[in-house]
Amino acid sequence: EPEVTQTPSHQVTQMGQEVILRCVPISNHLYFYWYRQILGQKVEFLVSFYNNEISEKSEIFDDQFSVERPDGSNFTLKIRSTKLEDSAMYFCASRRREGLETQYFGPGTRLLVL
């Protein structure tokens, strides 16, 4: 069964450094998402992406965040200058098409900012 994959599984970085989290969505899916989950808290929406542009973003997704689909398979989340409060589990999700609303999640990248 096709799955969303994410790399790396764990990332430790220093405050102020840039990080790029990578995702490979399910191959025939058209909509892509990033969510995050701070330890012990709710899963929170960050951004949705369709047709090579952002379709929706939350207040969390400020100028320090960006997303890109650099080729036909990868979907990345970049944090330009990490802060301590960016420490969280970051989940990528994908959805096949409009009218079919189910999103499938990857295993996540655990980001720790020191």
Added chain:
Amino acid sequence: QKEVEQDPGPLSVPEGAIVSLNCTYSNSAFQYFMWYRQYSRKGPELLMYTYSSGNKEDGRFTAQVDKSSKYISLFIRDSQPSDSATYLCAMSFNNAGNMLTFGGGTRLMVKP
């Protein structure tokens, strides 16, 4: 008032019990309702998806939506120790972006 609320638990039941998990929500514009299961430090795994009020059954799982009461439920019959996990409800509006709004999750423990 929080948008989506769930009792965090933990809910502890004996193996074979029927489990009832619930969420309430405040925004009547939510149209799609999902239940995800999340094992510790893993990604959410989709269990059930429903649209509008009514029931939907899949094996041991039944999802129920009551939009008039803004209340959704997940029932698990013949619960197994492997069902021990955190159960997240999630919902979305009818728009192209389709962001999911999650509840905080209910931790379920099924004891052998």
